[in-house]
Amino acid sequence: MTFTKDVAPILQKSCQACHHPGTSAPMSLMTYEDARPWARSIKQRVAAREMPPWHIDKTVGIRKFKNDRSLSDREIAIIARWVDDGAPSHTAQPHP
Numbered sequence: 001m002t003f004t005k006d007v008a009p010i011l012q013k014s015c016q017a018c019h020h021p022g023t024s025a026p027m028s029l030m031t032y033e034d035a036r037p038w039a040r041s042i043k044q045r046v047a048a049r050e051m052p053p054w055h056i057d058k059t060v061g062i063r064k065f066k067n068d069r070s071l072s073d074r075e076i077a078i079i080a081r082w083v084d085d086g087a088p089s090h091t092a093q094p095h096p
């Protein structure tokens with residue numbers, strides 16, 4: 001898994017609406033440089049389904065969202081795998 005090929009499209013769809021400069025979200029996730037320092041927390045938050053925040057509402061069925069940004073199990077697995085691989089940018093890094 002690499003950022004450019006696998007992770008960036010997911011962040012674009014599900015995270016960047018909030019995580020860009022000038023919003024209430026604590027950090028930008030627009031570029032690799034923005035996201036890299038947050039890799040561990042990103043994995044934690046998406047695995048716990050705390051990010052993106054809509055998912056919780058969907059589970060309890062209070063609201064339906066036109067722009068559903070929730071992540072599929074596959075997308076969560078991609079992010080987790082990317083972080084476990086050392087959060088590489090373009091090219092997969094060999095395991096130590």
Ligand code: HEC
Pocket residue numbers: 010011014015016017018019024025026038041042045046051052053054069071
């Ligand atoms: C609806 C807007 C919104 C969306 C969409 C969203 N976030 Fe967030 N995110 C926030 C806000 C606001 C916070 C700060 C409050 C909190 O920590 O819950 C936050 C906090 C975080 C944190 C914790 C930062 C810290 O200080 O430790 C991480 C990691 C994170 N988001 C990752 C993501 C990822 C990855 C996605 C996409 C899968 C995403 N977020 C989608 C609004 C959003």
